[in-house]
Amino acid sequence: IIKIVDIDGRDQVRDFAEDMERMLGSKMKSVKVSTEFDYYNSMLVNTADEDGNFIELGGEFPLEKNEHFNNLPVNTMQSDVQVPTNVYNKDAYILNGIYWSEALNDVFMNNFQKDPTLTWQYFGSSSGFFRIYPGIKWTPDSNGVAAFDCRNRNWYIQAATSPKDIIIVVDISGSMKGLKMTIAKHTINTILDTLGENDFVNVIAYTDYVRYVEPCFKGTLVQADLDNREHFKVLVDELHVKGEGKVAKAMKESFKILNEGQGSLCNQAIMLITDGAMEDFKDVFEEFNWPDRRVRLFTYLIGREMTFADNTKWIACNNKGYYTHISTLADVQENVMEYLHVLSRPMVINHNHDIIWTEAYMDTVLFATKAQSLLLMTTVAMPVFSKKKETLSHGILLGVVGSDIPLLEVMKLAPRYRLGPHGYAFLITNNGYILAHPDLRPLYKEGKTLKPKPNYNSVDLAEVEWEDIDETLRTAMVKGEMGTLSLNVRASVDKAKRPLFLTNDYFYTTINDTPFSFGMVLTRGHGQLMFMGTVSVEEGKFPHSTATGHSLCLSSAPTYCETDIDPHHRKYSQLQAVIRYLQGKEPDLECDEVLLQQTLFDAVVTAPLESYWQAIMLNASGMEVGVETAFLGTRSGLIRLTRYTGIETRVAKKFLTPADKDNLFTVDHFPLWYRLAMENPPGRFVYYIPVEDKDNRDKTGTIPIIPSLVxxxxxxxxxxxxxxxxxxxxxxxxGHSHSSSARPLLSVSHVFQYFLTMKKALFAETFAMSHKAKRTDALQxxxxxxxxxxxxxxxxxxxxxxxxxxxxxxxxxxxxxxxxxxxxxxxxxxxxxxxxxxxxLEPKEVKYNASVKCNRMKSQKVRRRPKSCHAYHPKENAKDCGGASEISLSVALFLASLATSLALRRWT
Structure with a gap:
């Protein structure tokens, strides 16, 4: 039975979205379960001393490579714990938290047994330790330091607080010169690092007048996306001290901005960074903030002087904020994080376990361990808090629990065979940023190394679907609407070497209980139809290869059968799984019956090709000189091929081998030769020259460039x-200026700074100079x-x-x-x-003048605010507003940090 089926885009986009809702919903359930619940240190496991004995906290910890976890050696029977270098791993508070969180082991294991598609599950504590399942051997960075701190991760910050509008006010008067200004700049950068795409920010500097760090942003809030945050950092690095500090004007300006009703319209805060506030601010607060105190004030007293500590603390305590004293660079990280715990209080008191989903990101932890296959992920996370009645008003956040979901697994629910050769599916966030899209290119090549682009997770849909000039598609999707749109597009294929003119029909809808929207594209013509045929299982059974040298293979991109649910099935390739399922040997396999039926039909109707190719091979006179391979591909991902020459004499040695990703069916695309053939009328031959990478000298073809054609x-x-x-x-x-990117190391190496400031200021100034901007010629x-x-x-x-x-x-x-x-x-x-x-065909950079740059940076695109906001609770205990901070380190930690700092100084 053969029939041509019209694809109803509206029904199909709804079906795909419902499948994604079920999948993502199951991940949310696992995270919810995880909030109701002597240790292994992941840096030290399986580590022995000189005598061969396991060191303290580093006992024997069995690890086995697991394909489900990127072939990383893991322990699926046990979680383990990572503690940042700047946190003492035997502190009583840390040990107590690790002890009670041990109960999560059984929860994590039970979650994984119920849903074997789960990947990493973890708990990030507010005190700094990080429990991860399955257990791994943590690899330090290139400097031998465990710089990773879970509290700096976006999933932790988003789950711990509601969206926020932040005005950073920094004192640049003459008294802030030297090390104080260095600490202040680092404090600003650290605050900026705690902000995300749902937050808004501005930075104001003051002496005896108010100065916007970026004049373009005067009187407004801008979205705290990566580009704006990095832009602020560059400008902050250029600040210089002068004059007398008068903060009252800056305070009034900050309140006026926050009262404009822009930004997130949730938490609002002013961060005052100064070495002393001498003025009386009572009139300012009475005018703008009292009695409701909707705007919190966080004060950071910079330097060793405590003369104005009481006044600075009074500002925070009378405006539901928090006061901290930052005397050295080593103090910055821990003290900045305090404001997040204050902002979390209303949510904790309400006992709201709000679930958050992050933007796309690459897991740099696994990337550092060389186990990362450079896949994009999203994290589902939610806060964990103390339910003790006696501490309810304090709103004590215990930490955040989360789990990673590879976006590749989500997109498999919208298989390409149902979308046609030019069709595709994509996901975006409530801010319009891309989660998954075939034209999203998160990596770039520098030399022979692949690296993540700095802004890979803040690529806007309008920057990929750029033919949508009026942003009609983007606006509708961000608003969570369901609908359709048609566009004539210029699509680039073959690594942007060839353009195609297509008419695309877009279908889109929202994914319930998430901030995501799902879109699907069908191209007019082949994309609107599906060729369906029915054959029996007996007819469709096929061998992997024949004695005559012909091969039949299935793409690994479509999921014919789900082999990841049952660990027993993970050893099978897709072809092996299909054959065993059809033979009745694995009846428990979950297989795509529609795709299997289409693949079986394709196998049956293309089977006569083998005898045809065999006849040509036997008839040497019928062979054309230079023919190396004959092949056929179908929409289901099935490929038949035969080789007429051996690998030794074959020119295109890579063509249609597993390493030839461009010419095989993948999750992201149909092969280019297939797409080009589909755009040509029947009976027309398509000649296609696959060009290998420039680094590979075995060329399968060349494309000549004829110069001087006008x-x-x-x-x-x-x-x-x-x-x-x-x-x-x-x-x-x-070339451009930028600040040192070694921020994660500051919490360790700057313990040495603390030591030096106590000994001789000269050394401190020299150390601080090493963090000034440097000229580079890096790709940007x-x-x-x-x-x-x-x-x-x-x-x-x-x-x-x-x-x-x-x-x-x-x-x-x-x-x-x-x-x-x-x-x-x-x-x-x-x-x-x-x-x-x-x-x-070389690309040329598009240059923008200052006016255009300003408009682009401060433009507020349509976005959908998160549904929940916890900015206020009447039972909050505002008296817990901080105090003077002191560094408390064990001798062992101090000496270790000192040694690390000395080593870093020697290398630089």
Whole structure:
């Protein structure tokens, strides 16, 4: 039975979204369970001393490689704990927290047994320790330091607090010179690092007048996305001290901004960073903040002087904030984190276990352990808090529990075979940022190393679907609407070397109980139809390969059968799983019956090709010289192929091998040769030259570039359409200033700074100078434009002359019948290089003037605010508002930190 089925985009997008809701809902249930609940230190497990004995906290901890966890050696019977270097791992408070959190072991294991598709589960404590399941051997960074602190991670911060509007007010008067200013700048940067895409921010500096660090942002709040945060850091690094400090004007300006009703409209706070506040602020607070005290004030007293400590503390305590004293760089991290715990109080008192979902990110922990396959993830997380009645008003946050969900697994619920060769599915956040999209390119290549782009998780949908000029699609999806939209698009394929003109139908809806929206694209023509056939299982059974050398393989991209649910099935490839399921050997396998039926049908109707290829092989006179491989691909991901030459003599050695990702069916795309063939009329041959990476000398083909063809004359003669294509995820090389990126090491190496400040100020100033901005020539995110050429197939032949000074260059262009080839003959004895520049396909950076840059940075795109907000509770105990901080370190930790700092100083 054979039939052509029309695809109803509205029904299909709804079905896909419901599948995703069920999957993501099961992950939320696991996280909820995890909130109702002598240790292994992951840095020290399986570590022995010189005598061969296990060191303290590092006992024997069995580890086995597990394919489900990226082949990382793990212990699925036990979680273990990581403690940052700047936290003493045997502190009584830490040990007590680790002891009671031991109960999470059974919860994590039970979650994994109920849902074997779960990946990492973890608990991040407010005191700093991090419990992870399954247990791993934690690998320190290149400096031998455990810089990872779970409290700095976005999933922790988002779960611990509601969205927030933050005004950072910094004193740049003359008294702040030297080390004080260095500490102040680091404090600002640390606060900025605690903000995310749901937060809003501005930075104001003051002396005897108010100065916006970025004049473009005067009188407003801007979204705290990565680009704006990094922009603030660069400007903060350029601040210089002068004059007398008068903070009252800056306070009034901050209150006015927050009263404008912009930003998140949830938590509001002013962060005052100063070495002393001498003025009387009572009138300011009475005018703007009392009696409701809706705006919290957090004060950070900088330096060793305590003369103005009482006044600075009074400001925080009378405005439901928190006061901290930061005398050294080592104090910054812990003291800044205190404000998050204050903001969490209303949520904790309400006992609201709000579930949050993060934007896309790469797990840098696994990346550091070399077990990361560079997959994007999202985290589902929720807060854990004390329920003791006697501490209820204090709103004590115990920590955050979470679990990672690979976005690749989510997108498998919208399989490509149901979307057609040019169709695709995508996910975005409530802020319009992309979670998953086939055109999202989170990595860039520097030399031979792949690295994450700095802004890979803040790419806006409008920057990928850039044909949607009015942002109609983006606006509707961000608002959580369901609907359709049609657009004529210029799609770039083959690594942006070839443009395709397509008409796309977009279908979109929201995913309930998450901040995400789901979109799906069907291309007019082949994308709207599905060819369905029915055959029996007996007819469809097929071998992996035959004695004649023919091969049949299934793509690993579509999930024909789910092999990840039962650990027993994980050893099977997709082809093995399909065959065993069809043979009745694994009836418990969960398989996609529609895809299997389509694959079986494809296998049956293409089976005669084997005898045809065999006949050609046996008839040597019928063989064309140079033919190496014959192959056929179908929409279901099935490929049949035969090799006519051995690997030794084959020119295209990589073609259609497992390493040839570009020419195989993958999760992200159909092969380019398949897509190009689908866009050509029946009976027309498509010639395609796969070009391997430049680093690989075994070329399977080359693309010649003919210089000195002038766009306007060539277009008139041959009707070659020159189109502009854009890449808003480009990386350009340009010198710029930036602050040291070694922020994670500050909490360790700056213990040495603390020691030096007690000994001699000269050393402290020298150390602080090492953190000043440095000139670099690194690749940085940018926008680029590049040309694309499309041929008018109605023109079969033409010729023309180009005048080049004293000579003329003649060229003739003729279409090769029944193909996508063009024959071009160019006169070689006339040099036109002086008159006409070469045409290249190289991208060029798009430069913006200051006005355009300003508008782009402060523009507020349509966004959907998170549903929950916990900014106020009448039972909150505002008297817990901080005090002077002192460093308390054990001798062992101090000496270890000192040694590390000395080593770092020696290396730099």
């Amino acid at each position: 766009p306007d004359q060539f277009e008139l003669s041959w009707q070659c359409l020159l189109v502009s294509l854009y890449d808003y995820q480009g990386m350009c090389r340009s 995110p940018c926008d680029t434009e590049y040309p694309g050429f499309m041929l008018d197939n109605s023109i079969k032949e033409t010729n023309s002359l180009l005048k080049c000074g004293r000579c003329q260059k003649m060229f003739v262009v003729q279409a090769v019948p029944d193909s996508n080839l063009v024959l071009m003959v160019v006169q070689a004895d006339c040099d036109c290089s002086r008159q006409y520049s070469s045409i290249t």
